Amino acid sequence: MNLEQIVFYVFAAVVLFSALLVVASRNLVRSIFLFFITLFSMAGIFVFALADFVALTQLVIYVGGVLVLMIFAFLLSNKSILDDPEQFKTKLFGIHNLPAILAAFLFFGILLWCISLAQVDILDWIQGSANNTLQVSDNTIHYIGITLMTKYLLPFEVVSIFLLMALIGAAHLARKERKI
Template identity: 50%
Template structure:
């Protein structure tokens, strides 16, 4: 049953992400981005990263995505009309280069998957032999909290500055400018 649910979440992530980048309607793309973030949180739960899943929902869905929605709603209507009238096709590639990049990424990812199935990296086998593998009953939230406030304090604060920049950017986009 867990495998079926995992594949359902993976299918939702992939199809929604493809639609996010291919739809020309910004409102629908933002809604599908919302779906992608929630489904990714579900995949994080399957990877025993419950803290990351909760953080995904709180920070990205609760913070950044809401700022993007407000910036969209309060932005210039002429800009929105231009975005929606650019193309009437469901899936459209702006340039043939994007197709080549996508195929390149597919080749690299496929090569990586086949290599890992043939030869497991040394650091994975060493951790398996040491018993340093996260299990379903392990609680890693306390250890993550200690690491955030000691070893990773600077990156943690840098992320808070990025969120502040997103808030300032949303406020700037929503400000009405007088062109007279």
């Protein structure tokens, strides 16, 4: 095992462990900062995959933009959680969480069913990419730009709508309540 593989596995382990802690943590501030570690480690994995543009986009947009927006929205919206986080503890498995747990298992079952039906060995784009190798000197930004504005235009626009919704939600949470 060479040094590159060791560093890749370290990044992968950090991504998996920090993502698990994001979900399992009861403190929202810790979850946000663990999410920062997850996104930053994902950018490191993208660098190892020779996706330099995606890694830079990950850092600039998600780590630099969305995460900072989440932190400011949290800090401006709910100061009572910062004062006493112990009063908001609840049980993980309770009757009030039953619909969410059932929905999660339903989606997980659908995901497993779709994966079992997928025949990934006969997909054209996987068979066609068997001989393609990406060199360090290749201009990946050019190909990403063309693909993003042709083949993946609809998902690109959907992501922009999601970011707009996050911005509107953060602005709504950050506004001050008017007293009547």
